[in-house]
Amino acid sequence: MRNIKYSEALSEGLVQAMERDPGIFVTGIAVDYPSGIFGSTTEALRRFGPKRVFDAPAMENALTGIAIGAAAVGKRPVIVHPRNDFMFLAYDMMINLAAKWKYMYGGNAGSVPIVVRAVIGKGWGQGASHSQSLQSTLAHFPGLSVVMPAFPADAKGLTLAALTHGSPVVILEHRSLYDTTGPVPEEAVATPIGKAAVIREGTDITIVATSFMAYEALHAAQALADDGVSAEVVDVRSIRPLDEATILASVRKTGRLIVADTSWELCGFSSEVAALAAEKAFESLKAPVRRIALADCPAPVSHTLEKVFYPGATTIAKAALVMLGRRDSRLGEIDRADHFKGPY
Amino acid sequence: MRAISSFPDPEQPATGRIPPEVEVGLYRNMLRVRNAEETLAALYREKEMRTPTHFGVGQEGVAVGVCEALLPGDVVYTHHRCHTHYLAKGGSLLGLVAELYGREDGCSRGRGGSVHLTDRSVGLMGSSPILGQGVALAVGSALAFKMDGASTVAVSFFGEGTCDEGVVYESFNYASVNKLPVLLVCENNFYATESPLETRQPSGTRLCDRARAFQISAEKVDGNDVAAVYEAAQRALARIRAGEGPQFLECETYRWLEHVGPMFDHELARTYRTREEVEAWMQRCPVKRAGHRLLARGLATQAGLDEWRREVVDEMTAVVAQAKASPWPDPSTLFENVY
Numbered sequence: 001m002r003n004i005k006y007s008e009a010l011s012e013g014l015v016q017a018m019e020r021d022p023g024i025f026v027t028g029i030a031v032d033y034p035s036g037i038f039g040s041t042t043e044a045l046r047r048f049g050p051k052r053v054f055d056a057p058a059m060e061n062a063l064t065g066i067a068i069g070a071a072a073v074g075k076r077p078v079i080v081h082p083r084n085d086f087m088f089l090a091y092d093m094m095i096n097l098a099a100k101w102k103y104m105y106g107g108n109a110g111s112v113p114i115v116v117r118a119v120i121g122k123g124w125g126q127g128a129s130h131s132q133s134l135q136s137t138l139a140h141f142p143g144l145s146v147v148m149p150a151f152p153a154d155a156k157g158l159t160l161a162a163l164t165h166g167s168p169v170v171i172l173e174h175r176s177l178y179d180t181t182g183p184v185p186e187e188a189v190a191t192p193i194g195k196a197a198v199i200r201e202g203t204d205i206t207i208v209a210t211s212f213m214a215y216e217a218l219h220a221a222q223a224l225a226d227d228g229v230s231a232e233v234v235d236v237r238s239i240r241p242l243d244e245a246t247i248l249a250s251v252r253k254t255g256r257l258i259v260a261d262t263s264w265e266l267c268g269f270s271s272e273v274a275a276l277a278a279e280k281a282f283e284s285l286k287a288p289v290r291r292i293a294l295a296d297c298p299a300p301v302s303h304t305l306e307k308v309f310y311p312g313a314t315t316i317a318k319a320a321l322v323m324l325g326r327r328d329s330r331l332g333e334i335d336r337a338d339h340f341k342g343p344y
Numbered sequence: 345m346r347a348i349s350s351f352p353d354p355e356q357p358a359t360g361r362i363p364p365e366v367e368v369g370l371y372r373n374m375l376r377v378r379n380a381e382e383t384l385a386a387l388y389r390e391k392e393m394r395t396p397t398h399f400g401v402g403q404e405g406v407a408v409g410v411c412e413a414l415l416p417g418d419v420v421y422t423h424h425r426c427h428t429h430y431l432a433k434g435g436s437l438l439g440l441v442a443e444l445y446g447r448e449d450g451c452s453r454g455r456g457g458s459v460h461l462t463d464r465s466v467g468l469m470g471s472s473p474i475l476g477q478g479v480a481l482a483v484g485s486a487l488a489f490k491m492d493g494a495s496t497v498a499v500s501f502f503g504e505g506t507c508d509e510g511v512v513y514e515s516f517n518y519a520s521v522n523k524l525p526v527l528l529v530c531e532n533n534f535y536a537t538e539s540p541l542e543t544r545q546p547s548g549t550r551l552c553d554r555a556r557a558f559q560i561s562a563e564k565v566d567g568n569d570v571a572a573v574y575e576a577a578q579r580a581l582a583r584i585r586a587g588e589g590p591q592f593l594e595c596e597t598y599r600w601l602e603h604v605g606p607m608f609d610h611e612l613a614r615t616y617r618t619r620e621e622v623e624a625w626m627q628r629c630p631v632k633r634a635g636h637r638l639l640a641r642g643l644a645t646q647a648g649l650d651e652w653r654r655e656v657v658d659e660m661t662a663v664v665a666q667a668k669a670s671p672w673p674d675p676s677t678l679f680e681n682v683y
Contacts, residue, residue, distance in 0.1 A: 025491070051491065057521070062480045062514030069484020069498070072469055073419065075491070077484075092511070097481075106453030107681040109470050142682050168682045170669050241683075297673040 001183040002121050008039040009152035009184045010173070013159030014078070016188040018048055021076055024163060025052045025172050027063065028080035028117075037119070038178040042077060060086050064093035064116070068101070069132060071112040076163060081118040084172065085129050087289050090116075091137075098168040099143030104109050113169075115162045120174045120211070122264060123340045124308065128298035133263035135210065137271070139240035145169045145193050148262075150214035152182040157191025173210040176340070194241035198250060201214055202232035205256040208247055208273050210236055213260040213292070213316075215224040220316035223334045229321060241267060244276060255286035256323055260316050265293040287323050292316055355564050358571035362488040364378050364643050370412055370570045371634040371644075372652055374404045377431045378631050380627075384427070384444060385606035387664065393444040395457035395630040401430035402568075402600035404530050405630030407432035408571025410499065412592070413581055419467040419485050421478035422501045424459045425599070426471035429501050434466035437663045438670075447670035454673045455681075476509035478502060479528065486524035486590075497584050499527045504594075505536025508549055514584045516558040516590070523589035527580055528555065530594045531567060537603045538616040555592035567595030571637065598625035 004012070018024045026041055032055050036042030043256040056063050060081065067077035081087045087094075092117065101112045121131040139146040147162065147169060149155040154322040155173070162169035198215065200221050209217040214235035232250050236243065251257050257277050259270040270291035277289050295309045314333040321329045348484035362370075381401045400407070407428035411420065414433070422429040430440060436451060443450030444458055452460050469485070472478055475542060482500035489496040506512055508607050509529065530551055534541050541549070552562035560585065565576040573595055580591035600622060602609050610619040638644040644652075 057514070057517060059511075059514035059518060061511045062483070062518060065477055065480025065511065065515070066484035066487055068519060069421070069469075069481035069486075070488040070491075071484075072481065073485045073488045075488045092474060093480065095475065097472060097477055101470075102450065102681045103681070104456045105462040105470060108448070108452060109464060145683065193615045328550040 001185060003181045004072045004180070004184050004275060005052055005153055005178065006152045006155045006180050007040045007178040009156035009198045010159055011043045012184070013156035014040065014044050015047055016159055017163035018044055019286050021163065023074055024076045024078060025054070026078040026080065027056045027067075028082070029056055029058060030082050031055060037082060037142065038175070041080065052144070058087035059099050061093055064090040065097065066113045068093060068176070072110065074165065076115070076116045078163070081116070083130055084118040084120050084134055085132050085286045087116070089158070092143065094114070094168070094170070095141050099141045102167055103143060108292070111167050112159065113165055113167055116168070116170045118172055120172055122212070122310065123175065123306070123338050124142045125301035125303070125324070126299065127301040131299045133172070135172055135239045136263055136268045139269070143167065144240060146172065146185060146300045146308040147237060148172045148195060148239060149237065150177065150211050150235050151199075152180065152184045154182050154191045157189055158193065158237065160188050161190040161193050164190070168286040169193065172211065176212050179216065180215065191237065194238045194243055196234050196238070196243035196246040198232060198246065199235045200231065200233040202230035202254065204253045204254055204324060205258065206232045206234060206250040207258045207260060207316060207320070208234045208236060208250070209260040210239065210269060211262050213262055217260050217316055219313040219334065220320070223313065223317050223331060225318055227321065227326065227329050227331060229320060229324060229326065242272070247273060247276060248281050251281045252284040255284050257285070258292060258316060258319055258323070259287045259289065260292040261312065263294060264296060265291050266296070267290050268293060285317050287295055290319050290323060293320060355566060356572065357566070358569055358575055362571050362574065364641070366412065366574070367571065367638060367641065368643055370408055370574060371638055373408045373412065373432060373629045374570055374634060375537075375652055376656045377404045377408060377428050379653070379660055380431060380437060380440070383660050383664065384441070385534050385601060394446060395444055395514055396604050397444065397458040397606070398425040398604050399601045399606060400425045400599070402508070402625065402629070403531060403533060403597045404428050405570040405573055406529065406567040406595040406597055407501070410501070410529055410577045411572045413574050413577035414497065414499065417467065418497045418499060419469050419482075420499045420501065421469050421481045422471040423475065423503060424471070425475035425503065425538065426459065426461050430461045430463065430471065433463070433468045435461065435463035435468045437659065438666055439463055441663050441667035442670045445667050445670070446672065448669060448673050449667065449670035459633065475506040476502070476511035476515070479512050479515045481505065482526050483524055486519065486526035487522065490522070490524055490678070495525075495585050497525045497527055497581060499529060501529045501531060503536065504530055504532040504534070504541060504551060505544070507554060511583055513554075513558070516555060516560060519590040520558040520560050520679065523587065524654040525584045527577070527584060528560070528590060528592045530592065532594055532596050533599045533604070534616065535599070535621045538614065540616070551594045552592060552621045560590045560592050561588070562592035562594065564594040564596070567597030568628045569631065570630055573669050597630075598628070600626060
């Protein structure tokens, strides 16, 4: 299988879905710029033209309502937020309307299968309001599906799945992932929504991770192997619906759980998975669950503060060693350099 | 008292040239809506309808005048005070009544309640109680119609209170930039809940100017004159179908009952508006005015009006019995239609 970039995989999934379904259109700020959301919409614009890929004014809430109104009469709109944080402006439409449409009309008003793509920023001092990670806030509400592809195959696969899904789907994409590469099938292979993936098998400890933290967890697991620690890594892929079975099977097997998330702890995804293990796999746990999340403050800008704000592969690996009582380890800094030089 | 034409927008009164069968249809539709609302409000006092309900008694002229001017394929979005639009567009009466009683035969199968009505079979897409949502939704459906080259029109009904919301102006802007086939119908009943317009908008505000600021043509009309509303809607719809883009209608009207619930404000000693003001507006009753015009044009007799009234009362009586006999939703279906 060929290797392609995460951004190319997103693009390929979108183009293949648009070929199949003429009702799909893509809109949002900058989707038709030459930069094309890290190149993920460029090919769709070239292939299908400005009638199906077009810019929008800065009006996140109305745009989402407009997408819902178009979906209600048969379209399948894709909205893109180049910055996750702007999506807060659309929460009324997403949460009060899209998430509930099918339910609150008793199924009699049909469904509004919009797809909302949003980018999580990180690095180069993106700061407090350009780098948040909104999965927990969205996944709280029944009716929305929330997915976070970490690897190129799932970037394509979840795009394809979202664009045939019967209800609204939010795809959260981490900006640090766009240039990562991986094997991706050329044909249209959907990744099922609601299914986690065990991306590395192990026996000593389970690391459940979201998005970029799955990428970091895999790196940590490789470093831990040098120390004789066998870590299993579960890439959750879907925040809602959550694949409890895969997570619990892994926890029961290893007896230890680290949850690494791209957001904060309190009321967050990492707490949710910790609670899941405590409620349903308590008898298997050999150690307290450890959550790895952002420092409990808004994202700072200055480089020295950013460095301590974000957890990474080193944080995960060291937490695993502590949990296993491996005080003899000589593991040092394993974080990869961030080559991102902004401005965007 | 708040009076019609208190602002200097030109207003076109009804021409008096509406075809007789349309004039009769407008009256009978309003009569049916009025009777349904008054019956529901009376029954609501029995406390068997457990859903916050915003009755539209007094505002029938706007819903009926606009909906009668639409084509069957056109779609409508409405807000919390939605029974009038739902019925005027042809929504199932049983669907409405059973919904208020929380039954399986409700238009939303007892999952939605009074503020979440739908009847897609007649193009009543949905009502939603969060102000401004319906404006964006209608603009979105209009976008889809334009993409498909269809001549279909989307309509949004909203109150003047919704003109306080930012999403409205985002939506106006988008509809105008893209010349979308959407009819924006503002029902100005002067109060958002209990807050009068003058405490929420600068003095002298003309809502039509809000639309005009986005290059949307706007017209103000007496919302309690169903014929004037019908003709204004026809003019606006003709411009929309000619490709001229969104049109805005401000219809001045008045809600007789409290904001939410079946009571008159004076029954609850509310002071945000006077009983005299309410009663003066009740004198401007849109149903009575339309009835008088039918008599004046010789299109009906008083006996005929009485007969039509008996028909709607009989229909409603039967539907209420049917709704009360409708099954409750089965608790085992709680999780249906989440995704």
